[in-house]
Amino acid sequence: MVTTTRRWLVLALVSLILSAVLLPQATARQERGLTLEMAQYEAQTQSLAAEEARLALEDMRLEAANLEHQHELGPPGRQTITFELDLGPVKDFLEELGQDVEPIRISIPVGEPSDLEKAKIEELLPVQFAALRRTADAQFRQGMARLRSNAIEHYFGALLAQEQVALKAQTLDRLETQQQQVDLMLEQGLVPELEKSQIDAAVAQAEVDSFEAKEEAELAKKNLLHFLGRPMEDPLTLLTEDVSPDLPLKGDPETDIEKARAESAKLTALEGQLEVAEKELAIFHDAKGGFSGRRAYRERELEVEQQELQLEKARRELTLAVHSLRSNIRQAENKYQAIDQQLKAARDGYEVARLKYESGRNTLIDVLAAESDLLAAELAELGAAIGLATAQAEREALLGGVDDIVPETIESVHDDIEALR
Numbered sequence: 033m034v035t036t037t038r039r040w041l042v043l044a045l046v047s048l049i050l051s052a053v054l055l056p057q058a059t060a061r062q063e064r065g066l067t068l069e070m071a072q073y074e075a076q077t078q079s080l081a082a083e084e085a086r087l088a089l090e091d092m093r094l095e096a097a098n099l100e101h102q103h104e105l106g107p108p109g110r111q112t113i114t115f116e117l118d119l120g121p122v123k124d125f126l127e128e129l130g131q132d133v134e135p136i137r138i139s140i141p142v143g144e145p146s147d148l149e150k151a152k153i154e155e156l157l158p159v160q161f162a163a164l165r166r167t168a169d170a171q172f173r174q175g176m177a178r179l180r181s182n183a184i185e186h187y188f189g190a191l192l193a194q195e196q197v198a199l200k201a202q203t204l205d206r207l208e209t210q211q212q213q214v215d216l217m218l219e220q221g222l223v224p225e226l227e228k229s230q231i232d233a234a235v236a237q238a239e240v241d242s243f244e245a246k247e248e249a250e251l252a253k254k255n256l257l258h259f260l261g262r263p264m265e266d267p268l269t270l271l272t273e274d275v276s277p278d279l280p281l282k283g284d285p286e287t288d289i290e291k292a293r294a295e296s297a298k299l300t301a302l303e304g305q306l307e308v309a310e311k312e313l314a315i316f317h318d319a320k321g322g323f324s325g326r327r328a329y330r331e332r333e334l335e336v337e338q339q340e341l342q343l344e345k346a347r348r349e350l351t352l353a354v355h356s357l358r359s360n361i362r363q364a365e366n367k368y369q370a371i372d373q374q375l376k377a378a379r380d381g382y383e384v385a386r387l388k389y390e391s392g393r394n395t396l397i398d399v400l401a402a403e404s405d406l407l408a409a410e411l412a413e414l415g416a417a418i419g420l421a422t423a424q425a426e427r428e429a430l431l432g433g434v435d436d437i438v439p440e441t442i443e444s445v446h447d448d449i450e451a452l453r
């Protein structure tokens with residue numbers, strides 16, 4: 033009984049001293065950092081975003097040249113009318129970034145066109161212009177969506193690595209506390225030399241694990257900085273609020289599908305192409321006399337049918353993607369909740385093992401095993417939380433939860449980003 037009391041007093045004294053040293057460090061750890069939303073916005077205002085806009089414009093130039101070729105109705109030398117295309121938000125975006133944008137013009141021959149040629153110029157051409165603009169806008173938005181998706185991947189990869197460093201540091205702190213307790217008890221003759229060897233080995237392994245975690249976190253941080261276009265030496269702390277699970281899944285599938293369709297760049301482009309095909313069909317309806325006229329009309333009919341099939345296929349694929357994402361979130365929720373319960377059990381198990389050791393009712397091996405189980409449960413809970421947060425972020429991106437950057441907000445976003453650096 034006396035030995036047990038001495039053992040408890042030694043442990044209590046060590047715990048009191050260590051808590052006085054470690055508590056200020058834990059309090060100072062909280063600081064402001066980068067959020068997922070800011071990372072996604074920042075990704076949309078750097079060189080990769082400008083390249084996406086440039087690609088959309090170049091595709092628009094190619095399509096404009098093809099459109100111009102389609103309207104070459106007569107021999108050279110006829111009078112032409114030149115149209116300048118409205119480049120919309122793609123042009124505005126690049127100009128806000130300080131880049132020059134060459135206009136896109138189309139020259140259409142005129143003179144004394146036939147009724148069909150006149151209809152093509154007066155009725156079809158405006159629809160083609162509109163479809164061209166919508167397709168370029170859609171491609172630009174799709175590029176921005178890719179950047180947001182990549183931002184999610186890089187951000188949560190860095191956040192996972194950052195939090196693993198914190199968990200392994202906490203484990204090392206617990207083991208070093210245990211090591212000091214064992215050293216004091218060894219001096220008092222309360223534990224055998226074997227326990228000294230056991231705790232020293234556990235601390236040494238924890239130090240290796242902590243070092244490796246820091247190396248992995250540094251690499252993940254550099255990958256994120258490179259993606260965001262920041263200097264490699266830029267200090268970067270990610271906020272853990274992004275891994276606070278938002279349970280349960282909100283909304284219904286039909287609402288999600290409706291939002292996803294409204295945001296889909298692919299559907300926007302296909303709808304524009306279908307509108308052009310339908311307009312061409314209507315124009316050729318009045319000019320289908322004779323074999324060549326009927327053939328041209330039938331070709332337009334087939335083109336409309338093909339565009340309708342492609343649009344319906346894209347809608348079904350998008351519907352499947354929405355259901356798949358919702359299923360992934362449900363699975364991630366279930367996994368997180370199950371692992372969260374396992375973590376609570378592991379914490380209780382560690383406390384029980386520690387208290388039993390302090391009272392002399394079990395061995396250090398039992399405590400170290402409980403410590404290992406606790407770290408495994410903490411890492412699993414962190415992985416499950418980030419897996420759930422990633423799935424939720426991917427759903428938000430598909431539904432337009434993070435808007436495309438618009439020119440008038442770029443300056444304010446840059447100001448916000450600078451404030452975090």
